[in-house]
Amino acid sequence: MATAISANKAELLAIADSVAKEKLIDKAIVIEAMEDAIQRAAKNRYGVENDIRAKLDPVSGDLRLWRVVEVVEAVDDYFKQVDLKGAQKLQKGAKVGDFIVDPLPPIEFGRIQAQASKQIIFQKVRDAERERQYDEFKDRVNEIITGVVKRVEFGHIVVDLGRAEGVIRRDQQIPREVVRVGDRVRSVVLNVRRENRGPQIFLSRAHPEFMKKLFAQEVPEIYDGIIEIKAAARDPGSRAKIGVISHDGSIDPVGACVGMKGSRVQAVVQEMQGEKIDIIPWSPDTATFVVNALQPANVSRVVIDEEEDRIEVVVPDDQLSLAIGRRGQNVRLASQLTGKAIDILTEADASEKRQKEFVERSEMFQNELDVDETLAQLLVAEGFGALEEVAYVEIEELATIEGFDEDLAQELQNRAQEALERREEANREERRALGVEDDLTTMPYLTEAMLVTLGKAGIKTLDDLADLATDELVEKKRAEPRRRGDDTPRKEPKGGILAEYGLSDEQGNEIIMAARAHWFADEEPAEAGEEDAIADSEQ
Numbered sequence: 347m348a349t350a351i352s353a354n355k356a357e358l359l360a361i362a363d364s365v366a367k368e369k370l371i372d373k374a375i376v377i378e379a380m381e382d383a384i385q386r387a388a389k390n391r392y393g394v395e396n397d398i399r400a401k402l403d404p405v406s407g408d409l410r411l412w413r414v415v416e417v418v419e420a421v422d423d424y425f426k427q428v429d430l431k432g433a434q435k436l437q438k439g440a441k442v443g444d445f446i447v448d449p450l451p452p453i454e455f456g457r458i459q460a461q462a463s464k465q466i467i468f469q470k471v472r473d474a475e476r477e478r479q480y481d482e483f484k485d486r487v488n489e490i491i492t493g494v495v496k497r498v499e500f501g502h503i504v505v506d507l508g509r510a511e512g513v514i515r516r517d518q519q520i521p522r523e524v525v526r527v528g529d530r531v532r533s534v535v536l537n538v539r540r541e542n543r544g545p546q547i548f549l550s551r552a553h554p555e556f557m558k559k560l561f562a563q564e565v566p567e568i569y570d571g572i573i574e575i576k577a578a579a580r581d582p583g584s585r586a587k588i589g590v591i592s593h594d595g596s597i598d599p600v601g602a603c604v605g606m607k608g609s610r611v612q613a614v615v616q617e618m619q620g621e622k623i624d625i626i627p628w629s630p631d632t633a634t635f636v637v638n639a640l641q642p643a644n645v646s647r648v649v650i651d652e653e654e655d656r657i658e659v660v661v662p663d664d665q666l667s668l669a670i671g672r673r674g675q676n677v678r679l680a681s682q683l684t685g686k687a688i689d690i691l692t693e694a695d696a697s698e699k700r701q702k703e704f705v706e707r708s709e710m711f712q713n714e715l716d717v718d719e720t721l722a723q724l725l726v727a728e729g730f731g732a733l734e735e736v737a738y739v740e741i742e743e744l745a746t747i748e749g750f751d752e753d754l755a756q757e758l759q760n761r762a763q764e765a766l767e768r769r770e771e772a773n774r775e776e777r778r779a780l781g782v783e784d785d786l787t788t789m790p791y792l793t794e795a796m797l798v799t800l801g802k803a804g805i806k807t808l809d810d811l812a813d814l815a816t817d818e819l820v821e822k823k824r825a826e827p828r829r830r831g832d833d834t835p836r837k838e839p840k841g842g843i844l845a846e847y848g849l850s851d852e853q854g855n856e857i858i859m860a861a862r863a864h865w866f867a868d869e870e871p872a873e874a875g876e877e878d879a880i881a882d883s884e885q
Contacts, residue, residue: 375474377404395425413448479510480545483538490559495529510547518550520619521583534559554578557586560614565603573599576628579682586621587679589628600625639680643669656687660696707731714765715758737762770794782806789860791853796844803843811861820844820854
């Protein structure tokens, strides 16, 4: 049975109020959805070509329906235009160019129109609800949130958060933790994404941020900013490490996090299913922080390789297994905590490595500088490890070595420079043999040795070089930490073609942009040629 839309004003407003409260959205959005549904129904009644508007008064429930038309001199579109004579009947004094309204009578909804309108309203309300959920949770990333397990699907836990649902994916759960439907769980909001099916809220109990937020809840000094967690690393369900620092000299950061008789840290441990936590003092000095991070092992010496972004740690023989930890856990967590690749060596290993480097460098100086073994060993003992260091160091620094004078220092420097020139010439010949074009020698920062490396990688022309991305050219190699006795075959760490030369991203970008310069230079003559051709045709 058809029902006049104007006969149910109170009912319409009641429905709008009810839906707005139930879905926790603005009533105006529901009213707008109703207006849109009525508008579409009216277009179906009077013709979709008409520009029909609907307005539902949110207070009285009165509905106004009208058609918008433009006043024109000659009508082309009878649905959206009206001539000046016809316009006077609708609105006296109307002029050409005005947009006026043509009131329409209320429409009656049949079964099909009512169903279609219902779908439109439901869709708009659903969209508004999804937007509200996204707005509510997008700013709660990295916050601890509590929910009830609703269901478990394919190992992923769906959590009812009250006004929305979140999911804890299998890789973000604590291993071996048993969760049942109806259990209350705490997790950290990892990410909130807009998707077609609505906002997706991703939660985590395995992320280091979850542990940091738990400490913030248990330790007032962290919440107040007096103590700061500078770094955190986790092996979920097994072991974790956090680096803390106090901004108040009178407060011990480690003691504050542990609490009286371990009460604070135990509360966090229980929530994380018995995960053991090492709380260590953070230090801005990398070497000191690495020593702390490898606790409870004692460290004898730390050597930092800035170019390779690696750290070599030397420990006593009896501390090796403790430093490495079960299945490499301790050194792995220390590496995550510091952001550096860590190599663990015993005193014997370190001594053997130093001896090997000493012999290799001595032999290199003997061969390249044509000096005896004693002189070569003396240079290495004084800290010289490369020909460039000898060739370009201040003469006075060489002359101050015991047994050296200025004449000997000058002679060694001349020989080092000649040796570098021989290397450069050998690299130049190899580069040409590989077919690397001479144009590449004009690129900034590139040496003949680098050009040989590029040639071996198939980069032989400016276009080849210009086609590369910066990371493909200079990205540093990053390998997993190696430890003594680990003979597991590993893939060669990936890196840019020139990774071994230590070029920065800025330098790599400058090289590539210089290689691309000829592309733009080639365009200019072409454009000039086009202009000449146009001028000739005009003449």
